[in-house]
Amino acid sequence: MTATIKAIIETLTEGIEPIPNTVDKLEPGEPEAAVTGIVTTFAATRYVVERAIELGANLIVSHEGIYYSHRGGAEAWPNDPVCRAKAERIREAGLSIFRYHDYAHRRAPDLITEGLVEALGWAEYVEEHRPEAALLTIPPMGVREIAEHLRTKLGLSVVRAAGDLTQTCRRVGVLVGFRGGGSVAIPLFESGRLDLIVAGEGPEWETPEYVRDAVLQGGRKTLLTIGHAESEAPGMKRLAAMLQAKYPDVPVHFVADRPVFELL
């Protein structure tokens, strides 16, 4: 049984109140086209585009945009040769790309946060789901032990740590993507009575400097950042399994790119 792209999008957004001014959209794409295969991914990078073509998938469901900008499409840099070559390759391959960002985060619980918590094997420790974070009480673990757990479970080469590296943690906030920024993460330490925040990324002189100051003043707070893609890819991998269960006749693949940074 074939499914249309429109049907897939309806599945992705069903049960969620329409989100005004959302960045989620099908572009490019033909809603009525039959789906030959689906690739879910953190971001439709050129590598992911090529993998989708190799896999015979004509729909990419991408958490972040194609053109390196939260709100911008190809029109953000219309004369840029990188954007133009990528747009041309997507067009000639007949790929449809659905950005699945706001609706993924708006699910209850947030699909992306839930994916990360599950990938860490911590689902049973969640005590509260807030829109911006999952709040957990874990069995007591040292910061370095938690960092090793994150590296092992997510296949990371490194975790960036700020604040107290020696404390034993119980209360943990898990924040995906750019939610490591101060406006989200800083008040959460108090309101969630947190020892530790695990986040994707955020400006370096906000939350990291906050936890460092906290320690110098006798407090115990820690921030571990694992990377934006690294924090959100597990949710998109989880999505692939959900879509596969719902559409057993459609080949569904999760594709991860390599880490974007190398340390020199």
Next chain:
Amino acid sequence: MTATIKAIIETLTEGIEPIPNTVDKLEPGEPEAAVTGIVTTFAATRYVVERAIELGANLIVSHEGIYYSHRGGAEAWPNDPVCRAKAERIREAGLSIFRYHDYAHRRAPDLITEGLVEALGWAEYVEEHRPEAALLTIPPMGVREIAEHLRTKLGLSVVRAAGDLTQTCRRVGVLVGFRGGGSVAIPLFESGRLDLIVAGEGPEWETPEYVRDAVLQGGRKTLLTIGHAESEAPGMKRLAAMLQAKYPDVPVHFVADRPVFELL
């Protein structure tokens, strides 16, 4: 000869058109107080506050704010214990703190960019100063050689690299602080005909993914991020020397905090 805080601020802002809605302000502080000593720094962290007190300096000139937010003062998180304890320590020590951000960047050339370029020993290679970047033509250097140069000159343990790690670079853009974000950095590759951008920081899925896609499409582009504080501290160090020359009787110190992140 003593100087007032007001006189120092006039020196810092002189010759620059008033900037509307600037974040630069004296808070806390008494403009008419005599300056006993000045500390310049990237950010007035708790460590820097303690060093200023030890040094007998009653004025900190800080590029970033005290309370982990670009626009926020202590009122951003009025009940936060970290902010409250820090505010109380600053108050009881009688410290004045002047935020010197917008006016520093508005100098021609940008004081912070200039400080970084000089710290790298690259001043002679600057061909163009733009408001957001210095554009350089350097003697041909490989990416890994440049990364080592950055580490050595700035005392870094690591540089984060994306894109082409094998090319030989000539055209380099130097961007401080958060200017590594896509809206600033991406168009600069074309308009500045750049092989490489050296930046402080920026969202991970903007410029890093752009340069990675460029490479997969046969182009040669590289991004090296050195850290927000690491990119802006040299400009504040340069400022200390400038203030010392202008006020020979006032003890002026540059204070750097440790790197905020440790890699685990």
